[in-house]
Structure formats: C-alpha cells, structure tokens
Amino acid sequence: MAKELFFIIIGSVFVNNFVLSRFLGQCPFLGVSSKTETAIGMGMATTFVLTMTAVAAYFIQNYVLAPYGLDAFLQIVSFILVIASLVQLVEMVILKVSPTLYNAFGIFLPLITTNCIVMGAALLIPMYNYNLIKSIALGLGAGLGFTLALALMSGIREEMEFHDVPEALKGPAIVFITAGLLSMIFLGFTGLVPLG
C-alpha cells in the first residue's frame, strides 16, 4: 500500500506531471510563472484545491453518482460544482489570511475553477478506480507536480530577465520554447514507475 502511494505521488509529480506530460493547466503555468513567490503561492493554492477536490470527487463518485448510475452523464457537472465551490472557499480563506497574496493572484485565483488539472485529477479518480487514500495521494501529487512545474518555470523566467533574448523571441515566444524544453526534459522520467 505504502509503495503504491509512493508510486502514485512520484508518478503524478514527475512521470505523468500534469503540466509537462499531460499538458493540462497551461494557462496558469504561463500566466503566473513570472515571479517565483507568486508561482509557489499559486501552486500551494492549487494543491489545496486539488487535494480537497480529490476527496470530494471520491465521495461523490462512490456515494452519489455510482450507486444511482448517474456517473455516465452527471460526472462532469457535479465535479464542476464541487470545484467551483472549493475555489470560492479558498479565495475567502486567502483573502482573510493574506490579502497581499490575494492581490498577487489577481484573476488567476478564480481561474483555478477552470484549471483543467483540477478537473483532470477529479476525472482520473473514477477512471483508475482509486480508493480514498489513493485519491488524496493523486490530488496531492498533481498539486505538487503543478507547483514544481511552476517553480521551475518561474525560476527560469526570472533568470531569463537578465539574459539577452533575441528581439523576435522576447515575451511569450521564449516562454513557450522554454516550456517545450522543460516538457522534453520531463520525458526522461518515463518508465520510472509503472503506469496507473
């Protein structure tokens, strides 16, 4: 069991990193990665939402949708509902705890709602038939993987500020190239753990 959990976390952080291997959540990955501080804050907020969503998704799938045979057509709707409420909750908590962080997130905090990593993780849980502990591990792993990708990207982008980027590649172009290279690097983890 412990080994499986370890594999799930390592798998979702490195091998099947949601951003760099599954290509989910590109919007915040490129949007909030210009400063390391904000990037890590965003990663933490998303991790929290992801973990909570994983728990909620597990319960809804196994106690609401599956018993009544509704999972075929109500899965996405109900998950959207849960994610949106959770994001609202996180927003309120952050505004209460740290207004500075709240301002730094700006529009990206409500956008966690539409971050497809959250939806992706929620949909993967019934697909893999995970139990509660494994679901939490997947959510946590996905969040940590997202944070890792964001932290790496923001570190590189901060460093890039001091370098002479060719005129035509300045701005988003070089960021896309960097993202592509990072993604290729993460391909190197393939085969580290068995899939699923």
Place this chain on the structure above:
Amino acid sequence: MANSILTSILSMGGLGLALGGGLAIAFKKLAVETDPREEAVIGALPGANCGACGYPGCSGLAKAIVEGKAPVNACPVGGAKVAAVIAEIMGVSGVESSENRLIARVLCQGGTSKAKYKSEYHGVTTCKAASMVNDGPKACSYACIGFGDCVKVCPVDAITMGEDGLPIIDEDKCTGCGLCVKECPKMVIALTSSKNEVHVRCRATMKAKDTRAVCSIGCIACKMCEKVCPFDAIHVINNVAVIDHEKCRNCMLCVEKCPTKTITSAFPTRKKAVIVEEKCIGCTLCAKHCPVNAITGEVKKVHVVNQDLCIGCSICVEKCRKDAIEMVRETLQKNVLSKAHAASN
C-alpha cells in the same frame, strides 16, 4: 427513465444546496471587513476595468480613492458625472478638482475655406494615409488634414467633423484620454487643462510670409500678443506664438489683439470680477494688485470693479482675504449678484 431523472435532480439539487450552504456559512465566518464606501465607489465607476486610470481595474481604483491615494476624478472615462457621484460618496467637494481636467484641443484653424491646397488627394480617406503623400493635400504642412481619424478613434464620441473640415471637440464629453492626440499624424491635437481657455490655434513654424501664403488664419509671428500680455505668458518661439499655460490667466487681451484671429478663447465671454458688497471691508488690497487698475474705492469703503476695464485675470480674487470677489461670466453676472443678495438678506 423517470427514476434516473428524479435521482439526477435530487442528487444535483442536494449537492448544490449542501455546497451553497457551506459557502454561505464560510462567507459569514471568514468575512473580511471592507470599507463600505469602497463598494459604493465601485458601483459608481463605469465598471469597464479598462485600466486607463493606471490602477488594476475599477476595484483597484475604488480602493485607492477610498484610501485617499487617488483623487475622486481619477477615472478618465467617467468624467465629471462619475467624479461628482464619487465626491458625494467620499464627502468631498468634487467641483474644485473636476475643473482641472485635461481636454483635447485642436490647434489648427486652417479649414477648407481658410487654408490653400497644393494638391488634390484621391487616395484612402484617412489622415494617416494622406499625410504620407507629399505631407498631405493642404499647402501648409502643419495643417489638419480633416479626414477625421480623430473622430473614429474617440471612444466617447466627443469629436465631430465641422463644416469647415476641422474636428470640433465637445468639451463636456471629452475625457482627456489622449487617443486622438496619438492618432493625429499632424499632431494638431493637444491636451490642455480645462482651466486654460486661451489657445494659439496654429503650429506652423514657417516665416510670416510663407504662412500667409498658405493660410489666412495662421500665426504670422507679429508679436502683438507678446506685447499686450500683462503676465509675460505668451511668446513667439520659432515663428509661432506659444502660451505658457502656467502663467496665462485667461485675460484674453491677446485674443482681442491678434490680427489674424489665430488666438482663440474657448468661451466667447470672458470672466469679470464682481465684488460682493456685504463681504468687502475696503482693505484696498485688490485695487493695489489689479494690473489694469480696474478696481477703485476708498479705504474702509466698498470697492467697485470697472467692468469695462476688468480683463478677468482673477488676481484680485487670490489677493482678497475676505472672499469678497467672485469671477463671473458676463452672461451669468446678473444671476449670481441677485443670488448673493438673496443669501445676505
């Protein structure tokens, strides 16, 4: 089938109810106290989140206004109306600040009847395109081309094309966003404060003879304005008169003197000083400082402004320690005087 519809409705409804209830409780528990004025200011702002004020969206500006970091008229889109509403919310007088806003002015009077043409232009009818062909169709290379690029770019429809092929700016509608200034290829639109009523409406730096040859209303650098100005506020620089708006007091003497009518005042009637008799204590300060000796009166007796001599420079208003002098437009004078009387009675 009916069963699955029922369970769907019940399960989703229940789920929504539970989550909504949870959020409602969390909202109460985690409520952050915000200034109620902030909400009110957000409501008063246009809500376009355009960022023209320099703050991140309308809520950002509202926060800055409530904290006193931004003036009540900081929203360039809302203009005077929004400023007045916000001023009311904030409990400050907005009239004072809204008077000093930026307004776009067209600095060319060379309309189709006044300026000569050197060529006929049949290309794309935008000023930008026309200005690229031999510096525009008008003989004066500084002249407004008149295809109305500024009219198209104005977000608040404050600019219309006049009969003479020159843009006319509605000063009440103009928000001072500066888009027309950027758009104009001839740079004949400038932003100046609403306090400045006198403008030299010509930018041609050619010699007098050349200017006269291409336009009947251009500045010929005769320096008449320079001589007549009591405040050293207007100077001929590079063959064109330039007003130092810091020094100009809108006395409009230069407007009267200008032989080519190049200098205009925004309003046909100038302001005149009026002494409120009830407040005047006869200190003679105003009479001493009047540059045209329009104020007369003996010590400790109510002073009188000679309306024919007064040029409306408002120096006396600044000097008076009893707030006994008001600047009034000629057309409005009677109203204000009667009001002052009514108030004192």
